[in-house]
Amino acid sequence: MESALEEIEFLALSPNRVETLRLLAESAHTRRELVEATGASQPTLGRILSDFEERSWVERDGSDYRATVTGRLVSRGFDDLLDVLAADTDLRPVVEWLPGDAITFDLRHLTDATITTPSRVRPNAPVQRAVDLLSDAERVRVVSYALNEQSLDVIADRTAAGEQTFEGVVSAAAVDALADDSQLRGRLRDLLGAQGAEMRVVDDPIPVAATVADDVVHLFLRDDAGILRASLDVASPAVRTWADDLFDRYWADADPLTVDQV
Structure with a gap:
Protein backbone atom coordinates (compact mmCIF):
# COMPACT_ATOMS: atom_id res chain seq x y z
CA MET A 1 0.00 0.00 0.00
CA ASP A 88 -16.59 14.49 -5.27
CA THR A 89 -15.47 18.11 -5.44
CA ASP A 90 -18.37 19.14 -7.66
CA LEU A 91 -21.03 17.29 -5.66
CA ARG A 92 -19.73 17.99 -2.16
CA PRO A 93 -21.97 21.07 -1.66
CA VAL A 94 -25.14 19.06 -2.42
CA VAL A 95 -24.26 15.44 -1.72
CA GLU A 96 -26.24 15.31 1.53
CA TRP A 97 -29.45 16.00 -0.43
CA LEU A 98 -28.94 13.45 -3.20
CA PRO A 99 -31.53 10.64 -3.07
CA GLY A 100 -28.86 8.05 -2.37
CA ASP A 101 -31.19 5.05 -2.12
CA ALA A 102 -32.67 5.78 -5.55
CA ILE A 103 -29.46 6.60 -7.43
CA THR A 104 -27.86 3.49 -8.89
CA PHE A 105 -25.60 5.03 -11.54
CA ASP A 106 -21.95 5.95 -11.08
CA LEU A 107 -21.79 9.45 -9.61
CA ARG A 108 -18.93 10.25 -11.95
CA HIS A 109 -21.61 10.77 -14.59
CA LEU A 110 -22.58 13.92 -12.66
CA THR A 111 -19.16 15.54 -13.05
CA ASP A 112 -20.50 17.80 -15.82
CA ALA A 113 -23.85 18.46 -14.11
CA THR A 114 -25.20 21.98 -13.75
CA ILE A 115 -25.93 22.63 -10.07
CA THR A 116 -28.37 25.43 -9.25
CA THR A 117 -28.87 26.68 -5.72
CA PRO A 118 -31.13 29.40 -4.31
CA SER A 119 -29.66 32.80 -3.50
CA ARG A 120 -30.90 36.00 -1.92
CA VAL A 121 -31.51 37.58 -5.30
CA ARG A 122 -32.77 34.37 -6.94
CA PRO A 123 -34.46 32.28 -4.21
CA ASN A 124 -36.42 30.36 -6.85
CA ALA A 125 -33.40 29.60 -9.04
CA PRO A 126 -33.70 25.75 -8.94
CA VAL A 127 -37.34 25.91 -10.05
CA GLN A 128 -36.54 28.46 -12.75
CA ARG A 129 -33.82 26.17 -14.06
CA ALA A 130 -36.39 23.39 -14.43
CA VAL A 131 -38.82 25.76 -16.14
CA ASP A 132 -36.13 26.83 -18.61
CA LEU A 133 -35.47 23.21 -19.56
CA LEU A 134 -39.19 22.45 -19.91
CA SER A 135 -39.70 25.52 -22.08
CA ASP A 136 -37.36 24.15 -24.76
CA ALA A 137 -38.15 20.42 -24.58
CA GLU A 138 -40.25 18.56 -27.11
CA ARG A 139 -40.64 15.43 -24.97
CA VAL A 140 -40.97 15.46 -21.19
CA ARG A 141 -41.20 12.58 -18.75
CA VAL A 142 -41.62 13.22 -15.02
CA VAL A 143 -41.57 10.90 -12.02
CA SER A 144 -42.02 12.92 -8.86
CA TYR A 145 -43.49 13.37 -5.40
CA ALA A 146 -44.65 16.89 -6.43
CA LEU A 147 -45.44 19.10 -9.40
CA ASN A 148 -44.85 22.82 -8.86
CA GLU A 149 -47.03 25.58 -10.29
CA GLN A 150 -44.44 27.02 -12.68
CA SER A 151 -43.64 23.66 -14.26
CA LEU A 152 -47.31 22.76 -14.49
CA ASP A 153 -48.05 26.03 -16.34
CA VAL A 154 -45.29 25.48 -18.90
CA ILE A 155 -46.20 21.84 -19.52
CA ALA A 156 -49.93 22.59 -19.80
CA ASP A 157 -49.37 25.45 -22.25
CA ARG A 158 -46.87 23.63 -24.44
CA THR A 159 -48.87 20.39 -24.65
CA ALA A 160 -52.05 22.36 -25.46
CA ALA A 161 -50.16 24.11 -28.26
CA GLY A 162 -48.87 20.79 -29.62
CA GLU A 163 -45.28 21.81 -28.90
CA GLN A 164 -44.57 19.10 -26.36
CA THR A 165 -45.54 15.57 -25.38
CA PHE A 166 -45.78 14.78 -21.69
CA GLU A 167 -45.86 11.64 -19.58
CA GLY A 168 -45.93 11.96 -15.82
CA VAL A 169 -46.06 9.66 -12.81
CA VAL A 170 -46.81 11.47 -9.57
CA SER A 171 -47.76 10.49 -6.06
CA ALA A 172 -51.37 10.67 -4.89
CA ALA A 173 -50.28 13.29 -2.38
CA ALA A 174 -49.04 15.50 -5.24
CA VAL A 175 -52.39 15.24 -7.01
CA ASP A 176 -54.25 16.06 -3.78
CA ALA A 177 -52.08 19.13 -3.25
CA LEU A 178 -52.88 20.42 -6.74
CA ALA A 179 -56.59 19.59 -6.46
CA ASP A 180 -56.89 21.52 -3.17
CA ASP A 181 -56.10 24.77 -5.03
CA SER A 182 -58.79 25.77 -7.52
CA GLN A 183 -56.38 27.49 -9.90
CA LEU A 184 -53.90 24.62 -9.90
CA ARG A 185 -56.73 22.12 -10.25
CA GLY A 186 -57.84 23.97 -13.39
CA ARG A 187 -54.32 23.85 -14.81
CA LEU A 188 -54.06 20.16 -14.04
CA ARG A 189 -57.38 19.55 -15.81
CA ASP A 190 -56.07 21.51 -18.81
CA LEU A 191 -53.05 19.26 -18.93
CA LEU A 192 -55.02 16.05 -18.58
CA GLY A 193 -57.33 17.13 -21.38
CA ALA A 194 -54.55 17.92 -23.83
CA GLN A 195 -53.55 15.61 -26.64
CA GLY A 196 -50.03 14.33 -26.18
CA ALA A 197 -50.31 14.36 -22.38
CA GLU A 198 -50.80 11.38 -20.11
CA MET A 199 -50.48 11.09 -16.35
CA ARG A 200 -50.57 8.25 -13.88
CA VAL A 201 -50.69 8.21 -10.10
CA VAL A 202 -49.28 5.94 -7.41
CA ASP A 203 -50.36 5.68 -3.78
CA ASP A 204 -46.90 4.93 -2.46
CA PRO A 205 -44.40 7.76 -1.88
CA ILE A 206 -41.95 8.57 -4.69
CA PRO A 207 -38.46 9.29 -3.29
CA VAL A 208 -37.25 11.47 -6.18
CA ALA A 209 -38.33 14.41 -8.30
CA ALA A 210 -36.85 13.58 -11.69
CA THR A 211 -37.61 15.15 -15.06
CA VAL A 212 -36.31 14.01 -18.43
CA ALA A 213 -36.51 16.94 -20.82
CA ASP A 214 -35.39 15.57 -24.19
CA ASP A 215 -31.84 14.37 -23.39
CA VAL A 216 -31.40 16.25 -20.11
CA VAL A 217 -32.17 14.75 -16.70
CA HIS A 218 -33.14 17.23 -13.98
CA LEU A 219 -33.35 16.45 -10.25
CA PHE A 220 -34.75 18.57 -7.43
CA LEU A 221 -32.78 18.13 -4.21
CA ARG A 222 -34.62 18.65 -0.91
CA ASP A 223 -33.54 18.22 2.68
CA ASP A 224 -35.24 16.03 5.28
CA ALA A 225 -37.67 18.85 6.08
CA GLY A 226 -38.77 19.04 2.45
CA ILE A 227 -37.05 22.38 1.79
CA LEU A 228 -35.71 22.77 -1.77
CA ARG A 229 -31.95 23.15 -1.45
CA ALA A 230 -30.73 22.76 -5.03
CA SER A 231 -31.27 21.17 -8.38
CA LEU A 232 -28.93 19.51 -10.80
CA ASP A 233 -29.24 18.61 -14.44
CA VAL A 234 -27.01 16.70 -16.78
CA ALA A 235 -27.04 15.42 -20.35
CA SER A 236 -25.50 12.00 -19.68
CA PRO A 237 -26.61 8.82 -21.51
CA ALA A 238 -26.01 6.77 -18.35
CA VAL A 239 -28.10 9.09 -16.18
CA ARG A 240 -30.76 9.24 -18.91
CA THR A 241 -30.95 5.42 -18.92
CA TRP A 242 -31.32 5.43 -15.13
CA ALA A 243 -34.10 8.04 -15.25
CA ASP A 244 -35.96 6.21 -18.04
CA ASP A 245 -35.76 2.92 -16.14
CA LEU A 246 -36.99 4.64 -12.96
CA PHE A 247 -39.89 6.19 -14.83
CA ASP A 248 -40.82 2.91 -16.52
CA ARG A 249 -40.92 1.06 -13.18
CA TYR A 250 -43.28 3.56 -11.61
CA TRP A 251 -45.34 3.90 -14.79
CA ALA A 252 -45.97 0.16 -14.94
CA ASP A 253 -47.40 0.10 -11.41
CA ALA A 254 -49.36 3.37 -11.63
CA ASP A 255 -53.04 4.00 -12.36
CA PRO A 256 -54.21 6.35 -15.12
CA LEU A 257 -55.27 9.81 -13.99
CA THR A 258 -58.15 11.40 -15.93
CA VAL A 259 -59.89 14.76 -15.94
CA ASP A 260 -62.91 13.29 -14.17
CA GLN A 261 -60.77 12.22 -11.21
CA VAL A 262 -59.55 15.72 -10.45
Whole structure:
Protein backbone atom coordinates (compact mmCIF):
# COMPACT_ATOMS: atom_id res chain seq x y z
CA MET A 1 0.00 0.00 0.00
CA GLU A 2 2.75 2.45 0.97
CA SER A 3 4.63 1.96 -2.30
CA ALA A 4 1.43 2.46 -4.30
CA LEU A 5 0.71 5.70 -2.43
CA GLU A 6 4.26 6.84 -3.16
CA GLU A 7 3.69 6.25 -6.88
CA ILE A 8 0.41 8.18 -6.75
CA GLU A 9 2.25 11.03 -5.04
CA PHE A 10 5.02 10.84 -7.67
CA LEU A 11 2.47 11.43 -10.45
CA ALA A 12 0.23 13.85 -8.60
CA LEU A 13 3.06 16.26 -7.76
CA SER A 14 3.71 16.97 -11.44
CA PRO A 15 0.99 17.82 -13.99
CA ASN A 16 3.68 17.38 -16.66
CA ARG A 17 4.16 13.75 -15.61
CA VAL A 18 0.41 13.10 -15.74
CA GLU A 19 0.03 14.68 -19.16
CA THR A 20 3.13 13.01 -20.60
CA LEU A 21 1.99 9.56 -19.51
CA ARG A 22 -1.51 10.25 -20.84
CA LEU A 23 -0.12 11.30 -24.23
CA LEU A 24 2.13 8.25 -24.46
CA ALA A 25 -0.75 5.97 -23.46
CA GLU A 26 -2.71 7.32 -26.41
CA SER A 27 0.04 7.04 -29.06
CA ALA A 28 3.78 7.19 -29.66
CA HIS A 29 5.44 10.61 -29.50
CA THR A 30 8.91 11.99 -30.05
CA ARG A 31 10.58 14.04 -27.34
CA ARG A 32 10.07 17.20 -29.43
CA GLU A 33 6.34 16.45 -29.77
CA LEU A 34 6.04 15.93 -26.03
CA VAL A 35 7.80 19.25 -25.31
CA GLU A 36 5.39 21.05 -27.63
CA ALA A 37 2.31 19.27 -26.20
CA THR A 38 3.13 19.69 -22.50
CA GLY A 39 5.07 22.94 -22.45
CA ALA A 40 7.75 21.28 -20.31
CA SER A 41 11.38 22.16 -20.89
CA GLN A 42 13.73 19.68 -22.55
CA PRO A 43 15.59 18.93 -19.29
CA THR A 44 12.34 18.47 -17.36
CA LEU A 45 10.93 16.16 -20.01
CA GLY A 46 14.18 14.21 -20.09
CA ARG A 47 13.92 13.55 -16.34
CA ILE A 48 10.25 12.54 -16.70
CA LEU A 49 11.01 10.04 -19.45
CA SER A 50 13.96 8.66 -17.51
CA ASP A 51 11.77 8.19 -14.42
CA PHE A 52 9.09 6.50 -16.52
CA GLU A 53 11.60 4.15 -18.15
CA GLU A 54 12.95 3.24 -14.71
CA ARG A 55 9.41 2.24 -13.70
CA SER A 56 8.85 0.40 -17.01
CA TRP A 57 5.95 2.73 -17.83
CA VAL A 58 7.40 3.76 -21.20
CA GLU A 59 9.66 2.24 -23.79
CA ARG A 60 11.70 3.78 -26.59
CA ASP A 61 11.68 2.76 -30.23
CA GLY A 62 14.17 4.89 -32.11
CA SER A 63 13.12 8.49 -31.58
CA ASP A 64 9.61 7.50 -30.47
CA TYR A 65 8.40 6.91 -26.93
CA ARG A 66 5.26 4.94 -26.11
CA ALA A 67 3.60 3.67 -22.96
CA THR A 68 4.01 0.03 -22.00
CA VAL A 69 1.09 -2.14 -20.95
CA THR A 70 1.64 -1.16 -17.32
CA GLY A 71 2.11 2.47 -18.29
CA ARG A 72 -1.29 2.50 -19.98
CA LEU A 73 -2.78 0.79 -16.93
CA VAL A 74 -1.35 3.43 -14.59
CA SER A 75 -2.54 6.25 -16.84
CA ARG A 76 -6.09 4.90 -16.99
CA GLY A 77 -6.16 4.29 -13.25
CA PHE A 78 -4.92 7.78 -12.45
CA ASP A 79 -7.47 9.32 -14.82
CA ASP A 80 -10.20 7.32 -13.07
CA LEU A 81 -9.02 8.64 -9.72
CA LEU A 82 -9.07 12.20 -11.06
CA ASP A 83 -12.63 11.67 -12.32
CA VAL A 84 -13.75 10.38 -8.93
CA LEU A 85 -12.16 13.30 -7.09
CA ALA A 86 -13.61 15.79 -9.60
CA ALA A 87 -17.08 14.33 -9.04
CA ASP A 88 -16.59 14.49 -5.27
CA THR A 89 -15.47 18.11 -5.44
CA ASP A 90 -18.37 19.14 -7.66
CA LEU A 91 -21.03 17.29 -5.66
CA ARG A 92 -19.73 17.99 -2.16
CA PRO A 93 -21.97 21.07 -1.66
CA VAL A 94 -25.14 19.06 -2.42
CA VAL A 95 -24.26 15.44 -1.72
CA GLU A 96 -26.24 15.31 1.53
CA TRP A 97 -29.45 16.00 -0.43
CA LEU A 98 -28.94 13.45 -3.20
CA PRO A 99 -31.53 10.64 -3.07
CA GLY A 100 -28.86 8.05 -2.37
CA ASP A 101 -31.19 5.05 -2.12
CA ALA A 102 -32.67 5.78 -5.55
CA ILE A 103 -29.46 6.60 -7.43
CA THR A 104 -27.86 3.49 -8.89
CA PHE A 105 -25.60 5.03 -11.54
CA ASP A 106 -21.95 5.95 -11.08
CA LEU A 107 -21.79 9.45 -9.61
CA ARG A 108 -18.93 10.25 -11.95
CA HIS A 109 -21.61 10.77 -14.59
CA LEU A 110 -22.58 13.92 -12.66
CA THR A 111 -19.16 15.54 -13.05
CA ASP A 112 -20.50 17.80 -15.82
CA ALA A 113 -23.85 18.46 -14.11
CA THR A 114 -25.20 21.98 -13.75
CA ILE A 115 -25.93 22.63 -10.07
CA THR A 116 -28.37 25.43 -9.25
CA THR A 117 -28.87 26.68 -5.72
CA PRO A 118 -31.13 29.40 -4.31
CA SER A 119 -29.66 32.80 -3.50
CA ARG A 120 -30.90 36.00 -1.92
CA VAL A 121 -31.51 37.58 -5.30
CA ARG A 122 -32.77 34.37 -6.94
CA PRO A 123 -34.46 32.28 -4.21
CA ASN A 124 -36.42 30.36 -6.85
CA ALA A 125 -33.40 29.60 -9.04
CA PRO A 126 -33.70 25.75 -8.94
CA VAL A 127 -37.34 25.91 -10.05
CA GLN A 128 -36.54 28.46 -12.75
CA ARG A 129 -33.82 26.17 -14.06
CA ALA A 130 -36.39 23.39 -14.43
CA VAL A 131 -38.82 25.76 -16.14
CA ASP A 132 -36.13 26.83 -18.61
CA LEU A 133 -35.47 23.21 -19.56
CA LEU A 134 -39.19 22.45 -19.91
CA SER A 135 -39.70 25.52 -22.08
CA ASP A 136 -37.36 24.15 -24.76
CA ALA A 137 -38.15 20.42 -24.58
CA GLU A 138 -40.25 18.56 -27.11
CA ARG A 139 -40.64 15.43 -24.97
CA VAL A 140 -40.97 15.46 -21.19
CA ARG A 141 -41.20 12.58 -18.75
CA VAL A 142 -41.62 13.22 -15.02
CA VAL A 143 -41.57 10.90 -12.02
CA SER A 144 -42.02 12.92 -8.86
CA TYR A 145 -43.49 13.37 -5.40
CA ALA A 146 -44.65 16.89 -6.43
CA LEU A 147 -45.44 19.10 -9.40
CA ASN A 148 -44.85 22.82 -8.86
CA GLU A 149 -47.03 25.58 -10.29
CA GLN A 150 -44.44 27.02 -12.68
CA SER A 151 -43.64 23.66 -14.26
CA LEU A 152 -47.31 22.76 -14.49
CA ASP A 153 -48.05 26.03 -16.34
CA VAL A 154 -45.29 25.48 -18.90
CA ILE A 155 -46.20 21.84 -19.52
CA ALA A 156 -49.93 22.59 -19.80
CA ASP A 157 -49.37 25.45 -22.25
CA ARG A 158 -46.87 23.63 -24.44
CA THR A 159 -48.87 20.39 -24.65
CA ALA A 160 -52.05 22.36 -25.46
CA ALA A 161 -50.16 24.11 -28.26
CA GLY A 162 -48.87 20.79 -29.62
CA GLU A 163 -45.28 21.81 -28.90
CA GLN A 164 -44.57 19.10 -26.36
CA THR A 165 -45.54 15.57 -25.38
CA PHE A 166 -45.78 14.78 -21.69
CA GLU A 167 -45.86 11.64 -19.58
CA GLY A 168 -45.93 11.96 -15.82
CA VAL A 169 -46.06 9.66 -12.81
CA VAL A 170 -46.81 11.47 -9.57
CA SER A 171 -47.76 10.49 -6.06
CA ALA A 172 -51.37 10.67 -4.89
CA ALA A 173 -50.28 13.29 -2.38
CA ALA A 174 -49.04 15.50 -5.24
CA VAL A 175 -52.39 15.24 -7.01
CA ASP A 176 -54.25 16.06 -3.78
CA ALA A 177 -52.08 19.13 -3.25
CA LEU A 178 -52.88 20.42 -6.74
CA ALA A 179 -56.59 19.59 -6.46
CA ASP A 180 -56.89 21.52 -3.17
CA ASP A 181 -56.10 24.77 -5.03
CA SER A 182 -58.79 25.77 -7.52
CA GLN A 183 -56.38 27.49 -9.90
CA LEU A 184 -53.90 24.62 -9.90
CA ARG A 185 -56.73 22.12 -10.25
CA GLY A 186 -57.84 23.97 -13.39
CA ARG A 187 -54.32 23.85 -14.81
CA LEU A 188 -54.06 20.16 -14.04
CA ARG A 189 -57.38 19.55 -15.81
CA ASP A 190 -56.07 21.51 -18.81
CA LEU A 191 -53.05 19.26 -18.93
CA LEU A 192 -55.02 16.05 -18.58
CA GLY A 193 -57.33 17.13 -21.38
CA ALA A 194 -54.55 17.92 -23.83
CA GLN A 195 -53.55 15.61 -26.64
CA GLY A 196 -50.03 14.33 -26.18
CA ALA A 197 -50.31 14.36 -22.38
CA GLU A 198 -50.80 11.38 -20.11
CA MET A 199 -50.48 11.09 -16.35
CA ARG A 200 -50.57 8.25 -13.88
CA VAL A 201 -50.69 8.21 -10.10
CA VAL A 202 -49.28 5.94 -7.41
CA ASP A 203 -50.36 5.68 -3.78
CA ASP A 204 -46.90 4.93 -2.46
CA PRO A 205 -44.40 7.76 -1.88
CA ILE A 206 -41.95 8.57 -4.69
CA PRO A 207 -38.46 9.29 -3.29
CA VAL A 208 -37.25 11.47 -6.18
CA ALA A 209 -38.33 14.41 -8.30
CA ALA A 210 -36.85 13.58 -11.69
CA THR A 211 -37.61 15.15 -15.06
CA VAL A 212 -36.31 14.01 -18.43
CA ALA A 213 -36.51 16.94 -20.82
CA ASP A 214 -35.39 15.57 -24.19
CA ASP A 215 -31.84 14.37 -23.39
CA VAL A 216 -31.40 16.25 -20.11
CA VAL A 217 -32.17 14.75 -16.70
CA HIS A 218 -33.14 17.23 -13.98
CA LEU A 219 -33.35 16.45 -10.25
CA PHE A 220 -34.75 18.57 -7.43
CA LEU A 221 -32.78 18.13 -4.21
CA ARG A 222 -34.62 18.65 -0.91
CA ASP A 223 -33.54 18.22 2.68
CA ASP A 224 -35.24 16.03 5.28
CA ALA A 225 -37.67 18.85 6.08
CA GLY A 226 -38.77 19.04 2.45
CA ILE A 227 -37.05 22.38 1.79
CA LEU A 228 -35.71 22.77 -1.77
CA ARG A 229 -31.95 23.15 -1.45
CA ALA A 230 -30.73 22.76 -5.03
CA SER A 231 -31.27 21.17 -8.38
CA LEU A 232 -28.93 19.51 -10.80
CA ASP A 233 -29.24 18.61 -14.44
CA VAL A 234 -27.01 16.70 -16.78
CA ALA A 235 -27.04 15.42 -20.35
CA SER A 236 -25.50 12.00 -19.68
CA PRO A 237 -26.61 8.82 -21.51
CA ALA A 238 -26.01 6.77 -18.35
CA VAL A 239 -28.10 9.09 -16.18
CA ARG A 240 -30.76 9.24 -18.91
CA THR A 241 -30.95 5.42 -18.92
CA TRP A 242 -31.32 5.43 -15.13
CA ALA A 243 -34.10 8.04 -15.25
CA ASP A 244 -35.96 6.21 -18.04
CA ASP A 245 -35.76 2.92 -16.14
CA LEU A 246 -36.99 4.64 -12.96
CA PHE A 247 -39.89 6.19 -14.83
CA ASP A 248 -40.82 2.91 -16.52
CA ARG A 249 -40.92 1.06 -13.18
CA TYR A 250 -43.28 3.56 -11.61
CA TRP A 251 -45.34 3.90 -14.79
CA ALA A 252 -45.97 0.16 -14.94
CA ASP A 253 -47.40 0.10 -11.41
CA ALA A 254 -49.36 3.37 -11.63
CA ASP A 255 -53.04 4.00 -12.36
CA PRO A 256 -54.21 6.35 -15.12
CA LEU A 257 -55.27 9.81 -13.99
CA THR A 258 -58.15 11.40 -15.93
CA VAL A 259 -59.89 14.76 -15.94
CA ASP A 260 -62.91 13.29 -14.17
CA GLN A 261 -60.77 12.22 -11.21
CA VAL A 262 -59.55 15.72 -10.45
